[in-house]
Amino acid sequence: MASSIDISTNSQWTKATYAGVVGKSTEILQDYDHLVFPQEFYDPTARKGSSPCIHPLGSKEGETAVYFTTKEIDALKEEVKFTLAGKFQLGHPKMELVRSFFESLKFIGNWKIGLLDGRHLLIQLAAEEDYARLFAKKSVNIAGTNMKIIKWTLGFDPGKEPFVVPLWFKLPGLPLPYFKLNALFNIGRALGTPLRVDAPTYNKARPSLARIQVERDITLPELKRIWIGSDAEGF
Template identity: 65%
Template sequence: MATPIDVNSDAQWTRATYAGVVGRAYDLLQNPEKLIFPQEFHDNAVGKNNCPYIHPLGFKDGETAVYFSNQDLLTLKDEVKFTLIGKFQFWHPKIELVRKFFESLNFIGAWRIRLLDWIHLLIQLSVEEDYARIFAKQSLVTAEVTMKIQKWTSDFDPSKEPPVVPIWYKLPDLPLPFFKFIALFNIGRALGTPLKVDTPTFNKARLAIARIQVERDVTLPEVKRIWIGSENEGFWKETLAEQKPYYCQHCKMFGHILDRCYRLHPPSRKTSNAQAKETHVDSEQVTRTANAEVPTREGACLKNCH
């Protein structure tokens, strides 16, 4: 099991250059000729040679289309599957401070960060252990600024939040044999993409509850129980999600659900005016009540005199 990230560690790994951080990739090239598409590509495109990675153009609904095979798409996605997004609330700190913070995280594999805009940071990792440990944290504090960790997807839109987040699940009274690490991984797959277990679960120090953290799309139906065992022998096990984040599928943002979306269900002007009027009346009533309960100086004097 991989060791946890020590954010206080001073260990140094391969340094990321400033050009790499801000995405100025051309400064990293040792040979500028690599920018030019080779003649071999052009020969394959016109059919002079047979290359499985160069495909003929096509048409989709009467317009030009570039087609890739399913295997090509899987290969392209596989190269960036351990990518995350760091989101700052207002703006990112100085990029040099962000780079130094990431250097201190003691990653196992290679990594790279690039700015997408003022609040979004692209975090490219190469090892699943690094990806799981960073994503499981959900947020990091760099240069005294909180950065929310989000999952990157191929259709990432900076104005929307992906619905995939880390969620802890409890499995009460899980039988002892299923506390084995590989068994917990298989159980976690029924809930999402397994990320980690907590220390008491790994050490079998708290057998009343097993805890597994998974990467899960919150728009999927809730899983209340799962079958564990073989086809003929096994048991149903209750699953308890520790977090149930609100997510609006209209706004594509966390914080509220579809029924309470102000963009989808804006309050009417009549309702707003009625609420404002009711609030005004209530405040006047409170004021009158308060004034009636506070005695004047003369009233207090007469009461004391009697």
């Protein structure tokens, strides 16, 4: 029998994921005297001076160009898709306090933090559950200083407010069978990227109304109605 959860603590909450936990990171150098040179990427079986990872230079509109394939670019983006940013209003606390706070969150996957500037922190997460759980908080308090959790994108500009934010959606009159998490998260996909449901929804304690939080681009048109069910039967 499922037990009740307290969403405010996030202690038992998790989210079904297709990605699962990404493998342990091997990017951090433990020995800072060891430097990584391009030769380290060379295939020892290849002829001398060639590398499958280092591309020949190209040219675009008369200027030097470095080309990557679409597959390579997609792979590079995949590695940073669970990345967030933290925004401090006036400035960040000492980094040892920031790192101590993040260690206290007990992420299930690997994580890294680094400074973008004096007021912005880059938060790289490896697990979708950790990403959803942290983004859903919207803000956290670190050593008495408030940090807003915001979406990081490839075009992230610290000087501008992001368009993608966590939003709560109400689903009034949702039939009871659809209160299962897999059904709710599938419905959430029509609204954005699902992050979590609230405790009354999870516990079916408020059957007249389900609530789900998703990340959504607020520049998109307002969405008030969606079809739920099969092609032949639904509402």
